[in-house]
Amino acid sequence: MKKVIYTLICISLLLINSLSAQTGVRFGLKGGYSMSTQYGIDVPGIPYSVDTHYRHGFAGGILVYFPVTESFGVQQELLYVTKGSREDITMASPPLNSHTVYNLNYLELPFVFRYTFVKLGNFKIYGSSGFALSILLNGESELNGVVDVGGMQIPITESTKLEGVDIFDYGFIYGAGLDFNLFKKNCFFEYRFNIGWNTLMMPTSAGQDPAPLRNQDYIFALGIYL
Numbered sequence: 305m306k307k308v309i310y311t312l313i314c315i316s317l318l319l320i321n322s323l324s325a326q327t328g329v330r331f332g333l334k335g336g337y338s339m340s341t342q343y344g345i346d347v348p349g350i351p352y353s354v355d356t357h358y359r360h361g362f363a364g365g366i367l368v369y370f371p372v373t374e375s376f377g378v379q380q381e382l383l384y385v386t387k388g389s390r391e392d393i394t395m396a397s398p399p400l401n402s403h404t405v406y407n408l409n410y411l412e413l414p415f416v417f418r419y420t421f422v423k424l425g426n427f428k429i430y431g432s433s434g435f436a437l438s439i440l441l442n443g444e445s446e447l448n449g450v451v452d453v454g455g456m457q458i459p460i461t462e463s464t465k466l467e468g469v470d471i472f473d474y475g476f477i478y479g480a481g482l483d484f485n486l487f488k489k490n491c492f493f494e495y496r497f498n499i500g501w502n503t504l505m506m507p508t509s510a511g512q513d514p515a516p517l518r519n520q521d522y523i524f525a526l527g528i529y530l
Contacts, residue, residue, distance in 0.1 A: 329368065329369070329370050330369045330371075330529045330530075331366070331367070331368055332366070332367045332369065332527050333364075333366055333367075334366075334367060334383075334494070334526065335364030335365075335525060335527070336523060336524050337360070337362070338360070338361045338363040338521050339358050339359075339521065339523075339524075340358060340359045340387040340388055340519065340520065340522075341356050341358050341359070341389045341520050341521070342387075342388065342389040342406065342517040342519055343517065343518055343520055344356075344518075354391050354392070354394075355393075356389050356390070356391055356392075357389065357390040357391075358390065359386065359387065359389055359405075359407065361387075361388075362384070362385075362386050363384070363385040363412075363523045363525060364384060364525065365382050365383035365412075366381065366383075367381040367382075368380045368381075369418070369529070374420075375420040376418070376419050377418050379414075379415075379418055380413075380414075381412075381413065381415075382411070383411070383412045383413075384409070384411060384412075385438070385521065385523070386408070386409050387408045387410055387438075388408045388443070388519075390405055391403070391405075391406065391515070393508060399452035400449055400450070400452070400460075401449055401450055402447050402449025402450075403448050403449060404447045405446045406445050406506055406517075407443060407444050407445070408442075408443040409440070409441045409442050410439060410440055411439045412439075413437045414436040414477055414498075415435060415436070416432045416434035416477060417433055417434050418432045427482060428483040429480065430480065431478075432477070432480065432481060432496070433478040433479075434478075435474065435477060436474065436475055436477055437472070437473075438472070438473040438474065438475070438500075439472060439473075440470075440471040440472075440473070444463065444464065444465050445466055445506065445507055446461075446462070447460065447461065447508070466507070468505070469506065470502060470504055470505075472502065473500050473502045474500070474502055475500040476498070476499055476501070477496060477498050478496075478497055479494060479496035479497055479523075480495055481494035482494075491527065491529070493526055494523075494527065495523070496522070496523045497520075497521075497522055498519075498520070498521050499518075501518065502518065503518055504517055
């Protein structure tokens with residue numbers, strides 16, 4: 305996996321070097337808040353119900369913006385993004401109530417199309433859409449709950465590395481942003497929604513089938529063009 309990551313980083317650096325000769329190309333940094341969750345798909349006959357909550361984390365990295373026209377351009381990014389969720393899982397057989405924490409950390413490569421549709425002096429409002437490939441760097445899950453065995457409430461605690469989860473994820477992106485000048489620097493604020501399309505088989509409790517879940521996250525980031 306490390307070889308794949310290093311290769312992708314090298315490709316991104318080569319892309320930056322090749323674009324640096326083009327007029328109008330801008331490089332930047334961005335960082336901010338990631339609010340992630342996971343959503344299920346309809347699977348008939350599953351023996352549990354799930355109530356999902358957000359994981360709060362970080363997203364940030366580098367970007368290259370290549371203008372095609374004055375209002376339209378494409379943007380390539382290399383980001384570190386925290387994803388995952390908090391799941392309250394209830395099973396009927398065996399009777400089980402549990403709280404599961406899923407933490408997944410990704411190297412993400414978004415490719416985004418941007419279009420500026422409002423210009424007000426130094427302020428520009430743009431919309432964005434595109435897609436992203438994500439590579440799982442590491443992950444872990446932790447389960448705390450109570451299982452009913454013959455009327456006796458038995459606490460359970462499980463913790464595991466997410467080594468069996470697919471390391472590749474992919475999704476669609478859409479959002480909006482605001483370009484502005486601050487202290488003579490070109491900055492931006494951006495909102496982005498990323499909805500994953502790869503089904504990840506997330507572990508539940510020992511001996512039980514995994515839960516088929518997909519990533520989903522909301523990112524609010526501040527950035528600066530260098």
